[in-house]
Amino acid sequence: MRSTATRAIGSRILAIAAISLGCEGSAAQPAAPPGTGTGTGTGAGTEKTETCLGVADKGIWSDLDDRLQLALPRGLSAARVAATIDRDRKLLLVSVDGWPTKPYPLGGDAEVVAGKHRLPVRAGDAAELAGLLHEGNVKEGATPARHDRDRDGIPDTLDVLMGAHKTRLNGAAYTEGYVSIRYPQGDVPRGMGVCTDVVIRALRNAGLDLQAAVHEDIKRAPRAYPMVKGKGSPSIDHRRVKTILPWFKRHMDERSAKLDDPDDPLRPGDIVFMDTFPSRSGPDHIGIVSDRVGADGLPVIINNWTNGTVTAEMELLGWVPVTHRFRIR
Numbered sequence: 001m002r003s004t005a006t007r008a009i010g011s012r013i014l015a016i017a018a019i020s021l022g023c024e025g026s027a028a029q030p031a032a033p034p035g036t037g038t039g040t041g042t043g044a045g046t047e048k049t050e051t052c053l054g055v056a057d058k059g060i061w062s063d064l065d066d067r068l069q070l071a072l073p074r075g076l077s078a079a080r081v082a083a084t085i086d087r088d089r090k091l092l093l094v095s096v097d098g099w100p101t102k103p104y105p106l107g108g109d110a111e112v113v114a115g116k117h118r119l120p121v122r123a124g125d126a127a128e129l130a131g132l133l134h135e136g137n138v139k140e141g142a143t144p145a146r147h148d149r150d151r152d153g154i155p156d157t158l159d160v161l162m163g164a165h166k167t168r169l170n171g172a173a174y175t176e177g178y179v180s181i182r183y184p185q186g187d188v189p190r191g192m193g194v195c196t197d198v199v200i201r202a203l204r205n206a207g208l209d210l211q212a213a214v215h216e217d218i219k220r221a222p223r224a225y226p227m228v229k230g231k232g233s234p235s236i237d238h239r240r241v242k243t244i245l246p247w248f249k250r251h252m253d254e255r256s257a258k259l260d261d262p263d264d265p266l267r268p269g270d271i272v273f274m275d276t277f278p279s280r281s282g283p284d285h286i287g288i289v290s291d292r293v294g295a296d297g298l299p300v301i302i303n304n305w306t307n308g309t310v311t312a313e314m315e316l317l318g319w320v321p322v323t324h325r326f327r328i329r
Contacts, residue, residue: 050124054105055091058152059159059205061190064166070102070291072128081132085117086142089153092119093143094129099267100143100155101291104129114138150207156328161269163205164288164302167198171310183234184212195286195304196239198311199271202288202302206328214238214247224250241286245273245324252326259298259317266299266325273324274316283323287316294318 052066073096084093085106092104108122115135143155150159175192185204188197200210215234218225224246228237237243248254248271256264257272268291273283287303294300294315304311 049128050122053103053162054122055103055154056089056105056152057154057159057162057205058150058207059163059166060201061166061170064169067169068162068165070162070165072096072102072132076132078132078134078137081137083114083133083138084141084143085119085138086153087140088142091153092121093153093155094132100158101268103154103158156206156208157267157269159206160202160271160288160328161291163202164198164269164290166205167193167201167304167311168302168313171312172197172304174304174307174309176307178236181211181235183215184209186211186234188239193304193311194239196241196244198302198304199286199288200238203328208328210244210247211238213251214244217247217250221250241273241284242282244286245283248273248324248326251329253329255325255327257322257325259322267327268299269327271326271328272301272317272322273326275321275323278321285320287314 050069052069057065057068072094076096080097082095082098084095085091086093087106090106092106093100094102094104104121104125106120108120108125110121110123110126112119112121112126112129112133114133115138117133117135117138119133121129143153145151147155147157148159149156152159154162170190172191172193174194175188176194179188179192181188187201187204193201203210211234214237215232218228218232218237222228225232225237225243227240227243238247252271255270258264259266266289268289270289272287272289274285274287275283276285285303285305287301290300290302290313292300292313294313296315296318298315298317300313301316302311302313303316305314
């Protein structure tokens with residue numbers, strides 16, 4: 001079984017770095033002081049921010065929660081921000097340009113005031129949010145259940161991104177081969193994986209068991225999976241790129257495969273199928289769009305590339321063709 005191409009990538013490996021989001025002792029740049037109305041979340045400065053998200057995530061590998069952090073975009077203005085207060089879950093969800101971007105825990109010793117809303121947050125989060133929230137862009141509510149499979153208050157698309165970053169922090173070594181795993185909710189040992197395992201684990205962080213979903217769909221619609229022989233195997237079918245593509249087409253939200261479509265831009269948490277061997281038919285690699293941007297100006301891809309690598313963020317979009325892009329729905 002080869003879920004991704006084994007190819008010599010030579011000097012490209014030297015240019016690829018696993019980008020830590022700085023949950024351990026990082027110095028991030030704070031927002032503008034309160035009252036300026038132009039807070040940036042990552043503006044000029046050296047004040048230390050919180051080292052982890054600090055939210056209750058029901059997903060994979062809770063031991064990595066204290067290392068998981070996300071950053072708001074640089075140069076962010078209040079005009080691009082909207083926030084929702086989930087009182088029941090003690091959660092503040094911040095969206096940028098209409099896209100769920102970062103969750104914040106409520107209940108800290110500091111405070112952010114947005115009109116009638118007085119939000120108790122951690123000190124570092126208060127500095128990051130300063131100037132970004134006001135009466136007009138904050139509301140009370142919760143993520144609709146149809147967009148929150150595991151009911152943790154975090155939208156599925158953001159849960160997928162957080163799960164992908166957990167796979168990056170875990171750093172599983174690329175390891176080929178068949179492994180017999182339990183069913184459902186099965187997984188190969190945590191220290192190993194291939195490109196599909198990044199996606200399997202990230203989707204599980206949002207409450208979606210791809211193993212069970214693919215296996216049941218093969219039984220329900222075998223003609224959609226001509227590459228599967230007999231009844232298939234729940235240990236391996238969902239770990240093969242070409243086998244899971246029909247499931248994604250049938251059950252996920254398919255988006256434009258273009259990288260520069262202004263009407264359908266790439267979003268963090270999107271899942272991309274890639275073709276590392278254009279001379280062969282169809283995709284042979286898969287990864288998840290990160291919230292970070294590489295030196296080439298394109299989002300980096302969280303993936304497990306090939307033999308000798310570990311799960312990491314890599315600059316792939318500039319030279320590896322994308323055949324399909326999907327979003328959890």
